[in-house]
Amino acid sequence: MNTLASRARPTAPAWPALWRRAAPLAWPLGGIAVMLFVWWLGGLYLAGNPDTLMFASFAPGPTFAALWRMLGEAALWDAIGASLYRIGAGLFWGALIGIPLGIVIGYFSLAMRMANLPFQFLRMISPLAWMPLAVLIFDTWDGAIVFLILMASLWPIVFSTAHGVKRIDPGWFKVARNLGADSLQMLRRVILPAVMMDMMAGIRLAVGVAWVVLVPAEYLGVTSGLGYAINDARDTLDYAALTAVVLVIGVIGFALDSLCVMLMRRFNWQLEG
């Protein structure tokens, strides 16, 4: 008995140690497994009912098969490219307008008092509501969609940047002025690095909203992009492909968000702990 116990002891702690290392990965993977299971149950339900049998290819099996096929085709990659271009261009303009606007609003309290009400009002308007106007203003569908992404991404960037500027330690301004900084140096060496994190947080929010708005925006008019791919799959009754595109949208959205989180960490100057 004694010898057995002492022999077993060295190997016994291996399991908890292994579990500790695997646990951070195990829980999210478990979550994904639950999601897949619910999805599979849904597919089973659709297949079991004669009225919904035609939609059975929404299920995981056909979807992953379709996804695998589509990954080898140019069409999916073209759609991804078109969508990424639109969101990239929209975010670029959103940042180009939103960051300076946010800095002005955050720096001058008068500008803040003037801008707050109209901006809060504009912020609550769905970017998609601008669609008819965008179509009138812009010659191309692409231009209109980029404008909608701009409208979606502008407000989070403006508000986050303004909030960051307002929170800047007044001592930093005083010291910089004392050391002889002119306005441009103040902006470059003090304001921008100080609010970099808030700006990135705003851009992260903007990416989230913009990616959500992009798909319905691409339902309208255009003949490229992931939103169009969904519409196209619906029209051709290729439900497996439709779900595959939904999956791709989710994965890219997650990747974009992760990229933002990475950039936020990169620009975070606060010491951890």
Add this chain to the structure above:
Amino acid sequence: MGATIHLNAITHRYKAGAPTVLEDIDDQIKSGERVVLIGRSGCGKSTLLHMIAGLLMPAEGCVKIAGRQVVRPSAKWNMMFQKPSLYPWMNVRDNVALGLRFAGAGKAEIRERVAGLLDLVGLADQAGANVQSLSGGQQQRVALARSLATRPDVLLLDEPFSALDAFTRASLQQEVAGICGDLGITLVTVTHDIDEAILMADRVLIMGRNPGRIEARLTVDLPWPRDPGSVDFQQRRRALMEQFQQTDQFQQTGDGSRTERPPSSAQDRDGAPWRRVSNG
């Protein structure tokens, strides 16, 4: 280095009709002199320092440094605050180099000057460190090096050591006074700490309040560096205390021409100047 500071008939109120904060401040601080402004909270000593720095314009009168009126901040007269206000996204070296960068100095010059300054304040081995990982005293040393980087003629200290522990405070007080003496920088320190005043001053200006005025001037003729334990030091300290008490009594009884304060407020809430007496 070093420059004369003229305080010419400065009277200040923040708004027309508001109470007078400073009244008829007149003094001449010699080039390289170390002066301490001491007074109770609210006597306007910090306001006066901000005026010397060019961060605030007096309503009447003017400040002149090296014969020229001060109308804006400049790296030539540099102010250090109670909070070091270091930039956390820069390491120690870049914080110190900031004023030189603003002035458009070359890379080689910046590298050389910053290395020298970090040596001077004893942080040469921390050049690449994150400023947030430094102790309060080390942070204030970085701020000191940053202020010295632009080779200022005048260094202005607004209670820069009050947030530090007693040991760090004592060594920094000696260091700053010593460095300014060596470099010939005119030093003006604002404090409500009597020991700090005797430790750092060639001359102490005692300020009364309501309105803020220079009530008395005291020359501290002790050799450098100063020894707080010496009999001479204690004697100067007592002299300053007495001077201070007189000023206070004068303000309490009033001389008819001044606004009298109610007795309840005569003893200041924080009693700052007396706080360290029992520890001395």
